[in-house]
Amino acid sequence: MNLREKLKLYVITDGRLRDEIESVKLVLEGGAKAIQLRMKNSTTRQMVEKGIRIRKIVEDYGALLFVDDRVDVALAIEAHGVHLGPEDMPLKMARIIAPQLLIGATVHSVEEAIKAQEDGADYIGAGSVYPTRSKENAVVIGLENLRRIVExxxxxxxxxxxxxxxxxxxxxxxxxxxxxxxSSILVAENPKEATRRMLREIEGR
Known part of the structure; x- marks a missing residue:
């Protein structure tokens, strides 16, 4: 599996904007190959029930499913991976508990990026690049800091x-x-077409 290729367009769900299952179907039809199930204010049972349904949909499209924050839910629904923030389970511990999972880590600086790599992260989520309404109190790092993290x-x-x-x-x-x-895809009138347009931009077409 080419992880870099799969991560080219990574769509995160937000039930406040559009139902998670509907969102996943539409963006996968549009060509996305990585989905993160983010259900911040839901119960574990709700996450598991919805996650199982989404896991089946993702499998049909040959895409990857990550669960935000929750190693236990990722394991329960047989997701491909989990994405961990600074307040979540330590990455090293998650790697021991769930060696089969792909693990992503949120970082805001070069130092955090290097540590995440050393601790065994498979990929890094770096940002917030620009101000965003999707996450309260988001740390804005800007393009230059993003470039330093990449390097x-x-x-x-x-x-x-x-x-x-x-x-x-x-x-x-x-x-x-x-x-x-x-939001740039989930609030679009046609998320499937918005996904296709974003992919064309990413691929330089």
Whole structure:
């Protein structure tokens, strides 16, 4: 499996914007190959029930499914991976508990990126590149810091935060491997077409 290729467009769910299952179907039809199930204010049971359904859909498209924050849910639904933030389970511990999972780590600096790589992360989510309404109190790092992060590690870097069709080329100029999006696709009138358009931009077509 070519992880860098799969992470090229990484779509994160947000049930406040559009139902998770509907979102996943539409963006996979549009060509996305990486999905993150993010359900911040849901119960474990809700996450597991919805996650099992999404796992089956993702499998049909040959895409990857990551679960935000929750190693236990990722294991329960047989997701491909988990994405961990600074307040979540320590990466080293997650690697011991779930050696079969792909593990992503949120970072905001070169130092955090290097540590995540040393601790065994398979990829990094770096941002917020621009101000975003999708996450409260997001730390904005800007393009230059993103470029430094990319240059500091060997593992794939996915940029996140305020990225849309107008600024995605500027973000790609930093050398990132992938782009993570939420609202720029989920609130579109046609998320499937919005996914296709974003992929065309990413691939330089």
């Amino acid at each position: 500091s590690v060997r593992i794939p870097v996915v940029a996140i935060g305020g990225i849309n069709i107008e600024n995605v080329r500027n973000v790609l100029s930093t050398g990132v491997d992938g782009i993570a999006v939420i």
